[in-house]
Amino acid sequence: MTDAIPGRGQYTEDARGQRLNWLRARSDTALASLERTGLDAHNLVGNVENFIGSVEVPVGLAGPLLFVGDAARGSLVAPLATTEGALVASASRGARAVTESGGVTTKVLLQRMTRAPAFEFDDIATAVRFTGWLREQRGRLDEQVRAVSRHTRLVDVDPHQIGRRLHVRFVFETADAAGQNMTTAATWQICRWLTDRLATEDELRPRGLLLEGNLSGDKKVTAGSMLAGRGTRVTAECRLRRDVVARVLKTTPEAMVKSHTATVLGAQQAGMVGYGVNAANIVAALFVATGQDVACVHESGVSLFSLETDGDDLVGTLLLPNLVVGTVGGGTALPHQRDLLTALGCAGAGGVRRFAEIVAGFALALDLSTMAAVVSGQFAQAHQRLGRARRVDWLEAGDLGVALLQPVLAQGLDDPRLHVTGVRPGRRLRGQGIASELGALSERRKLTGLHPVTVTWRPGEGSPRTVDLVAKVKSRGEEIVAGIAMLFSLCGPELARAWDRWGADTEFRDAHRRELAVYRRTERVLTDLLPRCYGLLEDDEREAYVVLMERLPDDSGPWTRERVDATLRAVAGVHGHWLGRDQELLAEGWLHRVPEPAYLAKARELWEGLVRHAAAEVPELLDSARAEILLGIVEDAGYWTQELHAVPRTLVHNDLNPRNIAVRDGRPVVFDWELATVDVPQRDVVELLAFTLGPQVTVAEVDRFLAVHAEAVAAVSPRAAALVAGSDWHRGYRLALREFLMTRLALYAAGHSQRAFDFLPRVTETAFRLWELERARDGE
Incomplete structure (x- = not known):
């Protein structure tokens, strides 16, 4: 097998299929989830190379959050693309507190994008002369920018000399685009003009040039960007009433400010750039959902979060100094991302300021909710996971096959000569049980829930059979109790403490064993009432508790x-x-x-x-x-x-x-x-x-x-x-x-x-x- 990826540079469905099959053979992996994609290969030029498929990220709605901003106004919801449990719920709780107190005020302060080439000269004196000459060329530099883009405007030329090297920070406004590509093209045009213009000027000509000398802070957290801004600089502020803080956030303004002071001191000792709680969660989730440059989350998630009391109210403020966002270009044109930008009212020209304010408003809401969770002890409870002293080989989806079901069916049907010949996924069921959902809240690493399977077997005597069954893979009772605890952790410390004290003694304890015990009973009055059971699996080592039962008709x-x-x-x-x-x-x-x-x-x-x-x-x-x-x-x-x-x-x-x-x-x-x-x-x-x-x-x-x-x-x-x-x-x-x-x-x-x-x-x-x-x- 060749090591060359097939179909390089080709944006066709046939080329995608060749690359996918090549990867299958190379990795000895089925990659069934990549077989289908909602994206058209022809439309991905400029977005990705060697396209093989797409990865789905769940998108949940946070909010509504009331905005009384400059560009963002009204009650808005945010589509958050995330796999982190409790993120959407926590952002929604913060949004509720802010909304019930009158909303969040938002404002874009400025928009900048930078590129900083590095010039090398023969000596310090030449670098100094070039710096003076460059300042005199501002009008001509503007002409070079206009030759490349009608949407880009040069707003500042900021030289920084280090010996015989000169880093020049070109600062642009890029309208509704994030602007990295625009500024790169404009800066390259300037550099070409400079080198051509100075080709015969030995007293000014640079001997070497790098298009980016790392001063711009592209995709990095820097103190310079914090001060001068890179991307969109946007701020948000809200005033929370005391009764709302108590009722929704389950704490007090004083407790919030006291904890804020302690965490600021911790941030200072850690050398943190800026200070925030977890604005990056909102930035990342909205970036993925709307087609932003995800690599810019690092710098875009930097924030300055502050809390103070004003009378009986709690005032919260957030600054995002480096939010690199756009509503045109890049991934914003992809169909799913475009739809979500449109739903936010931000798609296309004129949308970037509104989008930046939405990011800032929801980031502030999340910071408030998360800080409240830390203050009241809900944070740890919301992220708890049952501890285990050993590694567990949990069931996975691929385990529901012949090897697992053969002994289950043979024992369940009392036919030791039974031979399972095939297992395939059955028709999807309408939903999962509440207990399964609660168990999955606390333990998402293993297979649980209802799984329809179509099983074919040969009995010891008689003809082969093919039957539609359901494998009910149960969460442990302790996981259900912990899942409810996680749910109640968002309901305030009083209820969370009460459940922690009494929840383990509820009927949810040992629920996984109890149901299996019911199916083992032989009393006719009970077996006549139950679905037909084809077998049970109770394996404490794997924490596998499975009822293999008949598939009952959908009945509504x-x-x-x-x-x-x-x-x-x-x-x-x-x-x-x-x-x-x-x-x-x-x-x-x-x-x-x-x-x-x-x-x-x-x-x-x-x-x-x-x-x-x-x-x-x-x-x-x-x-x-x-x-x-x-x-x-x-x-x-x-x-x-x-x-x-x-x-x-x-x-x-x-x-x-x-x-x-x-x-x-x-x-x-x-x-x-x-x-x-x-x-x-x-x-x-x-x-x-x-x-x-x-x-x-x-x-x-x-x-x-x-x-x-x-x-x-x-x-x-x-x-x-x-x-x-x-x-x-x-x-x-x-x-x-x-x-x-x-x-x-x-x-x-x-x-x-x-x-x-x-x-x-x-x-x-x-x-x-x-x-x-x-x-x-x-x-x-």
Whole structure:
């Protein structure tokens, strides 16, 4: 194989394919992700050489941020291209604080681009004479610049002599282009004119020339650029009200200024050029998204950030002295980048000042949010990762193949002679589970989530089979708890501390083991309700916990009364089988760690924190009246939880809602049992009704569904019938409703401030309607 890259200089799809195949052979790598690209090779002349494909970077929207600037005005969102978790969320939090306090004022102070050639002379005296002569040529230098570009203007000629060498800093204005290429061309034209003009002038002629002697600071952080400016010099300022700092940033103006003082001292000791928190994050993310020269992030991310109090307000200021940006030329013409610049209102001529102000405004918002996170302790929590004392060979996407699934299927189907002959990716599913998303927040290095696969195998006896399956690769319970902690770290120190204290004792602990244990059960009432399981993998060494299950049909049909009835009757089989056998269940150990009954009352700090945060952050969901209801339930938890746990208990799904229910052959199938626990059977009823009935539900409908469920539970066995008859079924429902409101609904509501749950507004309306109906029964 030749070492020459094929198709050099050719901008065609055929040449791209040749280069890609050449790299595949050279690296012995499939490179499947590079097979397709949305870019047209013909349009990349001047952007890249030896084009083989494109790399996707996720783009998230930060904001909105209110601008009251010179060129940027109104409520704007920023497209941030990043793979760093919490960046968009933190920038959005800062944007919210700034917006609620009146917005950010922004202003471009100047725009400069420099190129600094270095001239060598025979001696110091010649260099001095040349410097004097050069100053006299200003008009002719301007002519040379105009000969190259009508958009470039020479604004300064700044000589710096060092012995017989002279560095000349040519300073240009470059309109809406970043200007590196413009200034290079203009400076080269000047140098050519100089050398031609002085060809016979021995008393002035330089003996050597470098187009760039490194004085310009191109793509480097320099003190000179900080003072004189290179690129666009832009500043931003905002005034934050004390109540906004407390409510949104979860700290105080005084704490922010005190910490700012300490970090300035640290920056001085480190010899930092400028002072900032992390403006480079915004600069880099917006540069990638909009086609800027990414190599200029180094100098463009330099900033001067300051904080001070003014009365009760916190005043934040940011200066970006070297923001090298453009809205024409370079990567700004690429289709995706052009679209995002257009969305910002910055594409093309006239857009660079607005773009620079947008960068500065969002950089200030991020610095404020990050400083607040450091002050309140949220920063470490938002970036935590579970520590491990050993290296773990985690599952990766490529592991879901024949080698892994062969023993899983052979054991799961009890066929040691089964032979898997093929595994390929299946049709994409509509979404991932919430637990998987939460686990991935704290541990993104390993494969988790739902992965459809089409598997072909030959059984020991019979014909080959090809079946669509789903490999559910589970996050560890500890990772889910840590993921929620990261989410709550953005909600303020009080809630973060409460979760840190109580979160490990919630039902999320050991969720990965619990679901696998459920699928190992052989009771008919349970197996009839579950998806068909084709095998399980539980490997602690690899932290691999996999359920290989049937692929259920996508089912988004309406939740009619008949469908709710059918689901209640189906799950009642499980409820009735274990009703009153809660101690037996717990003693078997397969449910693993189940919170003690007293936990609900002991964790009052957590439930109150969830409610208060949701009431402050999403009042449209949890207004003051609803918050008072929930806080009242929490306050009385020491009493009603004792009564709750005196009611006959059983195995419950504990997450029984439409996301986890499908229909197969006309019968309900219930999946996602990772939160299964011991509780009153009415707990599943409450959740199902809250998710399916809607806010117009009546007392008569509730009573009918409760009767359907009680009758189905009683029909399971004489024991279950006696327990149903001997208990107040409706009272159990009311207690379970309190528990659902205090725990699950409050948890959803608090999380909703950071991760929108589309289902939650309707569920909240319905849940409080159910509560109102119960209060009406009592005449309250």
